[in-house]
Amino acid sequence: MATLHFLANPARFRRFSARVLPALSVVTALAVAVGLYWALVVAPPDYQQGETVRIMFIHVPAATIAMGGYVLLAVLGASLLVWRHPLAALMARATAPVGATFTAVGLITGSLWGRPMWGTYWVWDARLTSFLLLFFLYLGHIALSHAYDDAERGDKAAAILALVGAINVPIIKFSVDWWNTLHQPASIMKLGGPSIHPTILYPLLWMMATFALLFVALVLMRTDTEIDRRRLEAAEMGA
């Protein structure tokens, strides 16, 4: 929390990101290169799923980060509404499209994985459906934050939405699970949690960390851009 308050000042954030971002970008690029080689070439194919198991190395990290991204949006929303941190609004604006993209990547890779595994690109499986709804929540947040001529108004409206959305995500998840058991038996193969073999588990964990780094780097970069944009707009109005 202390760091959150410390970075709330845009100028201080600029100095921080100028120092951190170049190194972070290099580390992320290296991590992506190593991770992709490990996951797509080194890791063994699954004895049942064959080579398609490699989709998991993109799919699972993207989905995990996408969910974390929405939590971050809610935290940023609270810090904008409660402490009125000016940077929280800019960072939320930077976060939402990144989160939506990660959600889309999760959905698309899931669909591509579903084709060989389930024989179809889409099933109304509980997890897929609630993920689709998460994507809609992201879209609503993005649309609302851009819906006003007064950017600040859009920021705060989107912050309220993010908080209400975050409360509702578990309820939506629960209701979709219920709905699914009502309509059709789950037809998913299980990724049997602890039985996952280390040769697959380690590259998966690596990719998780890599996606987290990528997410942070993208958000920092986009927050920088948002600060620049606000300054330009302010300068134009002053001129």
Next chain:
Amino acid sequence: MTAFGALLLRDLRLVLRRPGDVVVVLAFFVVATTLFPLGIGPESNLLARIAGGVLWASALFAALLSLERLFASDYEDGALDLLLLAPGALELAALAKCAAHWIVTGLPLAVLAPLLGVAFGLDGQSLAAVALTLLVGTPTLSLIGGLAAALTLGARKSGALLALLALPLCVPTLIFGTGAIEAIATGEGFGVHIAILAALALMALATIPWGIAAALRLAGE
């Protein structure tokens, strides 16, 4: 409480003086449901099976359609500024507006839906389930929609945006509303569904008015 009652009465009176607004929403509901048999075909078994979902989804759209004006006219003519300045909790005022909306849309929809259900070939128990689930579920729709309406006050393309914001949040209500009718078909009772719908409504009642009030304050800034 008097302020709450006064605001509720005022909104109801406004609707009474222009009943056309409500009639249009109900007409939309009827027309939208009628499109499904035309699109899907007149086979009665299939229609009876999808009736719950069709009625619920159409009711959801009808409710959302009418929500765009919930705060907009007050916003445009300055009544909202007076509400913001008035003593007393803005949360209660928001609740009064949503209650008025429910009385003039949710309630008539719950009455109308079983009549349409007959045309879909639903049996007596299912008709009761349709009416009851709508009765218990539509307050949640009014509240969630009210929040979306307050958030989109003065926004560009507010109508489409309202639907985009409200629909994902309405999913749980929709699922348990239609689930009740499904449960009858499989021989279970629908008591659990009604209980969960009531729980969702109570939760919305306890949280959403604060969100609406915050959004209205934002609109008044």
